[in-house]
Amino acid sequence: MTAPHPAVPSATPGLGHPLDNPVRSSLTGPHAHFAERRGRVLRYRPDITPWAALPDAPGAEDWADAAALAGPGGGVTLTAFREPPPAGWEIVFHADGVQMVDDGMDAGPDAEAVLLGPRDVPDMLELVARTRPGPFLPGTVELGTYLGVRRSGVLVAMAGERLHPPGWTEISGVCTDESVRGQGLATRLIRAVAHGIRERGETPFLHAASSNTGAVRLYESLGFRLRRRTAFLSALVPAQPRRPVDARTPAREAGRLEQLGQ
Structure with missing residues (x-):
């Protein structure tokens, strides 16, 4: 069990909440x-x-x-x-x-997760092409920490950081190859990425399509709660x-x- 997550950042007086835009x-x-x-x-x-x-x-x-x-x-x-x-x-x-925020997730490092960087981008793009988690481009890896799991040298799962409003970091790029689905890799990587975010004193959040009910249920089970409904x-x-x-x-x-x- 990790230490309690930091207090959820609130709005700056007169400037609105950083997650509103x-x-x-x-x-x-x-x-x-x-x-x-x-x-x-x-x-x-x-x-x-x-x-x-x-x-x-x-x-x-x-x-x-x-x-x-x-x-x-x-x-x-x-x-x-x-x-x-x-x-x-x-x-x-x-x-x-939907926009969801960490509300007590059991975050922690994962022994199988490896740090992904610029040299891993070709493999990351191949995984994204197979799983279609959302926009991921050659430079997306620059936005923050990305963690992955390799099996027999092949990248089969990953998750990382995208938007970074002050005090918050978005978890994004969560995807798992069909060959290893059902093994809990997405859950483990989300918890590992969230752990790193909390270590910096920030709070994880994420977005999902309302129609992706399976993903929304997963995030709720991990300890995310709905903050607001949004649109893309x-x-x-x-x-x-x-x-x-x-x-x-x-x-x-x-x-x-x-x-x-x-």
Whole structure:
């Protein structure tokens, strides 16, 4: 049994809770060195993860900045966001989800778990391709600690860290090869990753699709509790995104911008 987990971080007065917009909290906090910014819009480097963050109440200029970051036809992926994108954006993925936080999990190290790093990325990508746990790219391993289990040299299970709002770390990339399912490897790796998070004085949390009831039940059995219901959205930038017209722009200039399709 591990030591009790640290007190759950609360909201900062006047700033809201860091998990309400976890991507933004991460990119303005511990993961600021991974951030690309345009105006009030932030995103991770595209080789790391597709997550981006808009302000809580984005305007037309914010959507234009998101489009500029992604480029024509590029994707913008958001969490904790329920509003539809502007006209012309193509929604390619939208799903309801849950955000869960550690509420007394029995975390601890695992003797079979090995630390995964950049040299393991090809094997990690192969495992992800077989199991499809969610977005995992060549640079995702840079976000935090990843642990795995190998059998006869083959990577068959892993779990690691992704978003990092102040005081919190998200457990993500949990996947197990079909050949070893039912052996409890996912449970063991989640507990091991959570142990490392707690050792830093932080609190584990995670996201799951509401439809993935099996995963949600597993997380509940491990000691996670529902914090809030959320949503995931991925949309493609229009091929020729329009530049928003400022209300102060003279009518003649506004007409010119419309003609140019900016």
